[in-house]
Amino acid sequence: MSTALEDSDGLKLDGEALGQFQLPDELLPGQEADADAGISRHAVLVGNIGLLLPGDEISEVVERARVCRLPNTSTWFSGITSVRGSMIPVFDLHELFDMTFEPKQRRLIVVGEHEKAVAFWVDGFPRIVTLDDDDLDSAVLAIPSLIRDNAREYYSKDGQIWVDWNVEAFVTTLGEMI
Secondary structure, eight states: OOEEEEOTTOOEETTEEOOEEEOOSSOOTTOOOOTTOOEEEEEEEETTEEEEOOTTSOEEEETTOOOBOOTTOOTTEEEEEEETTEEEEEEOHHHHTTOOOOGGGEEEEEESOGGGOEEEEEEEEEEEEEEOGGGBOSOOOSSOHHHHTTEEEEEEETTEEEEEEOHHHHHHHHHHHO
16 A cells, blocks of 8 residues: 655755655565564554554545535534545544544544545554554454444554554445434
8 A cells, every 4th residue: 555645844855845755565675574574554543543544545644734614514524625626525533432632643634535535633643553463353342333333353452452444334324424
C-alpha cells in the first residue's frame, strides 16, 4: 500500500514546494527484509482504538482542512471537505463514540480516492504497525459495537488493540444513520 501524505507546512526541495508524496511499497535502498516481521500496515488512533488502514487504498493526511458543516445532521458528521476537487464526507469518531481528544494532535485522514473517499478525525499522524499471527486477539470487548460489526480481525500488541476494519461497510452504516 502506498500512502499519500500532504505537507502544507512548506516542505521544500531545492527551493520548490512539495505537496504530496508516496511512501514506497517496496524496501528502501539499504533496508533488509525481516522474514519474521509479519505484516506491516499503516494505522491510526482514535482515542484508545487503533484502526488499521486498508492495505489496498490510498490514505492521506490533510492539514488545515476546511470542513463545511451541513445543517440538520448528527454532530458526529462533521460535514464535507474538498480534496483535489472531490467532495469528501468527514466523520468525527470521537464524537460518535463519546471520546475525548487533544485538539492540537487531531489530524484529518482521507481514505480512498474520488467518489469512494471518506475522511476521519484521528489522533496524531499515522504509524506503521507490524503484526503477526501471535498478535491475533478474539476477545475484544472494549471496541464499540459499530466498529466490531465492521471488523475483520483484532490484534493486540504492546497493550494496544488494533482493528482491521472494513471501512466501506463502516461508512455505509454511518450513511444510514445520518
